[in-house]
Amino acid sequence: MLQKYNLVVSETPRLVIIPYTPTGEICWNYLSVLLTCSFLVCSHYSIMLFCGFKMHFNMKKELQKFSATNRRLQIQLFRALVAQSLGPTIFLVMPIAPILLSPLIPPVFGIDIDWQTGWCFTMIGVYSPFDSIAFMLIVTEYKTVIKGNFTTEL
Template sequence: MLSYQFSSVFTKIGFLLTFMSNFFLIYLTLFHIKNVFGTYRRMVIYFTTVGIIFAGLEIVARPFAQNYNQHIMYFSLNEWIKSQELCQVVLVIWAGIYIIIVAFISVQFYYRYVCLLFPKRTKNFDGWKTMIWMGYPFLPASIYAGTLYFFCLPDENGDESLKDYVLEHYHLDIKDIPRFEITPLDANGLRLKNVSFMITGLLIMFIHYFVILYCGLRMNHNICDALNKMSQGQQKIQRQFFRALVIQSLGPTIFLILPVAPIFAMPFVSLYLDIAISVKTGWLYSLVGLFPPFDSISFMWIVSEYRRVIKNKLLLLINTIPESPRNTSQMKVIDKN
């Protein structure tokens, strides 16, 4: 259980960092930042809010994963939610918000792509249409969460394959654990429901990650020509937004894609290479929880207006700190003399 304890501590640290950094980003964006406005301002606030919800729900769901040969058990070790059904729902919601984050990053990339290369089309993001773009991530998230819930519920075959392992390594009866079981192939043949979930999840991830890469590469290739058509002030802010997006493309790769990929890949590695696998992969979810603070902190660091406001706030705070009584008395003596 050491890996789970390590994951639990990391998750709490991730939530603390997420809450502090994202709340601070929302505060600055609402009350102090002028160059982030309109649709993009709403996107920044929406995205950071989702990050706080995601990190908070991770503490409640306490998701973990176990890869055992061609089996994946996605489960919760939450000890204070007594209802297994409720805990399963929380696990599904957490997985759905994970997809919302990935999908919304692709929406942000597409929006910046349109702003940079096709500025006249930005009207398609304004007004009530903003709600469509912000609501879109719920569609792939609902599909992913729905297939997880309906296609990966535990059954007798899965429990029979995993119960001895769970009892030996977790000292728990598998029937007592809120769980989902994913096994693409077992002794009875292909498990279509589980395979359907895995294909659906991989397609959703691939499509949105492709949008991120495509828009990023197109912007990188055409950024010079596009910026020449703008004023110097707009060129500066657009370059900063582009650098922020580059970092935001590294973030999902490191914190969202890479931690999950091994979990999905191991059953096929075990199956086709005919090797035994037993890995507590759930600790990788703690890396997922570090994405929101990474994203917010990098955004505030890259966009110069945020840096300037933060610097001014820190200087104001330092200047308002009262001097110690000792120093004050010394000054009075000096003045008297």
């Protein structure tokens, strides 16, 4: 940290997640934190997938009882829900996963990793507009209003 960022380690607040000591031995406390966090994220996504598929199949069965207009509205809202679930995955979890898992790679494969993580903040910043834009593009009423605003402006 001193060479790359000109920061003194003893004066920098930090949470150590490196599961190996400098001699290459396993530090079980930090490894258990990494494994627990990974398990929590995986269980979160498996619950999301299970509930999403269950909701999809139940909706498919129940939508037959609705009118065509109400059916279209329900499908649009379901798609918006799926898009809003994918947003955090793509823009928050996926960029940070390699950074959090990279401490496991060097001792096992003997690869020295030196990453700049500034791109990660860019991905996190893109999440907010993605969420709103996805919802506006999926729901027909929003699309109609947006098209009406653009055509009257031109």
